[in-house]
Amino acid sequence: MPTIELTNDCLIVHLSRLEKFQSLSGDITIALEDVRGATEDKGATADLGFRAPGTHIPGRLWAGTFIKLEKPLEDHSQPKFVYAVVPGLPAKFSKPGIYVAGQYLGEVSPGFVLVKAPMTPVVITVNHKKWSRLVIGVSNPRELVKQINSAIAK
């Protein structure tokens, strides 16, 4: 289980050696001013999107970067089909309203995930160049959420 440490100005996610290998990531440090909030969210792992890169054993382990493509709600100019997804690259081939290849025009929200069943996922939203949220499975979700939210309220 990853441990989350709160210092005076940072939130640090410490990973074990196995977890680093599974998620292809090192420890993660985020300045407290870039932490937007924390929420206990049992349903978070059902809604992660696709893994890129990392490890996933269905129902047991989610580790690594997961990218979720949010479907645009009622915006008819958005493409219906997406053939290839490379965030950051321009849309090379597209027919407005029908398809796009090269880049997804809806919302792309990559998250760092490390959840092992039966731990409860806690979603920490962040302003970070690589991730929009961290989804970490812990045994004491309620306490952790309170600690993080009161640390950023100061």
Add this chain to the structure above:
Amino acid sequence: MARPRAFNEDTVIAQAAEAFARLGYEACSIDDLLLATGLQRGSLYKAFGSKRNIFEQVLTAALGAGFESRGQDLDLLITALKELASEDQPIAAVCREAIATLGESAATVLGTRLLDNLE
């Protein structure tokens, strides 16, 4: 690429308020909020950051003028006092301000609302 939000924040706040008033704060899961608002998980987190932040906005919106006569808004205030005010300073401040506007009738108004459940 940034995309303009395709939902109205006031509507979402009103829908979330109904869910919080019905279920309470801790018992209201993110899935309950998604069901109530029709948003997707990513959009909800992107717009508000956390459940606590949604509740803070819901509470601030609810405790406008004349909230003492609206049952749902009183339920939200009771939920905030019961579940959050002891540990969350910003939410405690919002509650204190609302209680101050009620003046001496605060205890009567809140107590009457709780006893309404018996009828």
